[in-house]
Amino acid sequence: MFSQPGDAVQCSKLVVSGNPEYPPLLWVPRDTPKVLVGAVPQFLKEVVKPLGLEVEVRNIGSWARVQRLAELGELDLVAGAFITSERITYMDYVLPPMVQLPTNVWVRRDKVFQYRHWPDLVGKRGSTLINNSFGQNFDSFAEENLDILGVRSIEQSYLMAEIGRVDFVLYELLQGKVKLERLGLEADFVALAPPVSKEGLFFAFPKKSRCNNEPLREAFMDELLALKRAGRFEQLIDEYAEKYVREVR
Template sequence: MRELFSAFLLLCIPLFARADCTALTASGNAEYPPYLWHAADNTDALDGAITQLMTTLGERIGIPVQVQFVGPWGRTQEEVANGNIDLIAGAFYTKARSERMDYLRPAFQETRSVLWVRNNNVFDFRDFSDLVGKRGVTVINNSFGQAFDEYAREHLSILQVGGFEQALRMISNGRVDYLLYEEQPGLAYIERAQITNLQMLEVPVSREPLYLTMSLKSACNTPELKQRISAELQKMNQEGLMAHYLAQARMRWQQR
């Protein structure tokens, strides 16, 4: 009987711990302006529209959300999957991620992933197959939607590099035929760098919702808290807060 009682207590300990959630940690892609960017090399802070959104979310649910820089995008995903960070503040849906974290709905933003090409190397893009035989570049550990990711693995040649600025140099210098990235972050980098020999193709590769996700290993992962977060996300979407925060973040990014 004593052994059974001890086993019962061990099973209950995580449940008791999960009930005591007084703060949330979040992180995301630090090369993702105007959504997120590393505030300064000597800090662990992330600035951007998503940071503003998470601050507001924390105030509304009564649990502060601290958005932290924890390293490159790949490491960030691992830190969340392992439960060292509670939330990814901005992720596309992939099956692999859904096995390690919960997607909190609704999405807080829809994004377009697009192609940039050199002005002297413009080609027609209407379908994934138009990229077959061409050389592309993007940033490592990025997803552009389940459909495109699966097609690219089977049929396309896309080099993955460590950061967007490296990818930008490669397309600008003619080492690849196209650069694949999300529209808003891509424009933010290109405009600030004052690069004029590139243009964005009109047809997007994908349109994907951007979600807040919670690690399955987070001590704060409870049905009650996820329901509260989802309810507030719905309200903030209706109020148009993300568009307001994006406008402010674009100005801060350009003035860095």
């Protein structure tokens, strides 16, 4: 149990969730659909073990729902979020980021178009997850200039691109590779360069969480930094990418 003298509330367990469409970092296993597994949940457990905290990483639905419940204070920690101006109003981010993630424009290999920068996407139709963010600058540009359909699962985005309903899919490079391999579509799609953005992925404590206090955040940060310096997160990414692709559907 994490506490300090004078604390009004003691925190013994973190109720956690994150983006369920984010393998190998987070995903919903077939045999236990009420939880999330992946590199991030395992990394989180190793971060908080020295603090004596239990962790419950729940599958509570879509990424949009996760963000809404974080805003309401019904979660103690969000396991993996980019920084946006909206999210910092209701979450306290823990430094450093777990990893820097590039997001790319994915297209069918036989439908490649010239892409150099964001304006090359104007006039085309894309798809990605509902309420997904790819950095404040790109998000602002996309809202004003691009036609991007938000859907509940990234598989839906890729399948729409496969049949020509959209021209491109916006998704992280790492996650896109393992998703396509699992779908058996890795030979059909290519990620265009350069990335549309490269953003840090952070743990974040909702401001209304009863577990959110400065001593806990500082202790959490110290353990996170030590594991990052040891290269632990990169090891877990490799391990869980293999597990995700091999998981029986």
